[in-house]
Amino acid sequence: MNQPTEPTIAIDVYRTRRERVLAALRAAGGGVAIVPTAPEALRNRDTDYPYRHDSYFYYLTGFTEPEALLVLDASAAPGAPASVLFCREKSVERETWEGFRFGPDGAREAFGLDAAFPIGELGTQLPRIIADKPALHYALGTSAHLDEQVRGWLDAVRAQSRSGTVAPTAARDLLPLLDEMRLVKDDHELAIMRRAGQISAAAHRRAMAVCRPGIREYELEAELLYTFRKFGAQAPAYTSIVAxxxxxxxxxxxAGNAIARDGDLILIDAACELDGYASDITRTFPASGRFTPAQRELYDIVLAAQQAAVDATRAGARFDEPHQAALRVLSQGLLDTGIVPRAKFASVDDVIAERAYAPFYMHRTGHWLGMDVHDCGDYRERGAPRDEAGALPWRTLRASMTLTIEPGLYVRPAEGVPERYWNIGIRIEDDAIVTPTGCELITRDVPVAADEIEALMQEARAAHQQRT
Incomplete structure (x- = not known):
């Protein structure tokens, strides 16, 4: 059976990452790292969910088949394999049903590993590899199945103690090391993320173009999913929000069954996953193609808040600075519109201090983005001195970190809130690459300014009328 057509495997990229992990483990005293991929998940009866690999495993291998595990031996003897993959065997029968498998030999060659074995040999090979090694490094406490496997492997080594074999005496969490590596993206990752952003932006443009009063939410979701696949993305990065x-x-x-009515805003938070990397875009636009005055008023406040956050995003800034910048603009807007009453709050500082904004803006302004839409990595400086309140300082942004910038306002009917703003929900979200002097927005191929959104929608409607 032929190998499937896939993007060229970036062997050197994955090998370099594995070498970085091995070097870090050697500096920490050596040992063996164990990184399994994700298990397959049953949907119902005998039907599985579409398979998606574990992000940590993929980050170090580029390998997407299920039933696989990577071993990195930082205490390997000279000439012994330091990177070992366990994967499914070649099987003509199973490939007839399920498609191509690399098999151990093919995977070792294709992905640049030192050695590979059938996954069925894990129980015999792992005890051999970890014997007489000082430590095991893996994702502690994240998988009961993995914890049970580790106990079994350790027991198998301990059973050989009379022959002088020694089991590892330390278990250390591997994730902090991998999280730090994944936070700062390399050129290979950034190229994929830029393309994912372009595809997702095209999907949002299509949704804006086809939207009319009377369309249902699931119809808009269908347009998004169609565009993701049309341009080569493998899947949505998360469950689409079409509201x-x-x-x-x-x-x-x-995304549900609700009908978009004349006068409604449509909020879409949806994006694709491409070659293992997520994008994340939110746009809000009028079903009619024209914002009402109240909608436009709040929209421009949210857009100004996003711009303030964009301006605050740069290498050397703290992670919290974009959020604080957006929060000040939103709080001022809530005062100016009367949504937060000036009779109770005299200034923006008062609104923030009393968290009077929270009923209308209850989330933060961004999160890390990468292989996972809410990507890994600490938001505060681990090990740094704590402030008087006992909090760690926010992390300092570095060039090539990637994050979202997504302020919003959500106004439910409530006493004291001007009725013209009721039931207006707005979020504007873009993906940013941190640079030394600012940030690069990689999802701006879809309009964000209200005038540009209206122009796109009106142009699409005019073109549709000409065709019909």
Missing amino acids: AGANACVLHYP
Whole structure:
């Protein structure tokens, strides 16, 4: 059976990452790292969910088949394999049903590993590899199955103690090391993320172009999913949020059956995953193609808040600075519109100090982005001195970190809130690469300014009328 057509495997990229891990483990005293991929997940009866690999495993291998595990031996003897993959065997029968498999020999060659074995030999090979090694490094406490496997491997080594074999005496969490590596993206990763952003932006443009009063939320979701696949993305990066009218005030509202009505805003938070990397875009636009005055007023506040956050995103800034910049703009807007009453709050500082903004803006302004849409990595400086309140300082941004910038306002009906703003939910989200002097927005191929959104929608409607 032929190998499937895939992007060229970046062997050197994955090999370099493995070498960095091995070097770090050697500096920490050696030992063996164990990184399994994700298990397959049953959907119902005998049907599985579409398979998606574990991000840590993929980061170090580029290998996407299930039933696989990577071993990195930082205490390997000279000439012994330091990178070992366990994977499914070649099987003509199973490939007839399920498609191509690399098999151990093919995977070793294709992915640049030192050695590879069938996954069925894991129980015999792992005890051999970890014997007489000082430590095991793996994701502690994240998988009961892995914890059980590790105990079994250790027991197998301890059973040989009378022959002088010694089991590892330390278990250390591997994730902090991998998290730090994944936080700063390399050129290979950034190229994929830029392309993912372009595909997702094209999907949002299509949704804007086809939207009309009377369309249902699931129809817009279908346009998004179609565009993701049309341009080569493998899947959505997360469950799409397509929310019409008051549904936009529900932060994680799933695409449903609601009809977009004249006068509604449509909030879409949806993006694709491409070659293992997520994008993440939110746009809010009027079903009619024209914002009402109240919608435009709040939209421009959110857009100004996003711009303030963009301006605050740069290498050397703290992670919290974009959020604080956006929060000040949003709080001022809440005062100016009367959504937060000036009779109770005299200034922006008062609004922030009393968290009067929280009923209308209840999330933070961004998160890390990468292989996972809410990517790994600490948001505060681990091990740094704590402040008087006992908090660690926010992490300092570095060039080639990637994050989202996504302020919003969500106004539910409430006493004291001007009725013209009721049921308006707005979020504007873009993906940013931190640079030495600012940030690069990689999802701006879809309009963000209100005038540009209206122009796109009106142009699409005019073109549709000409065709019909």
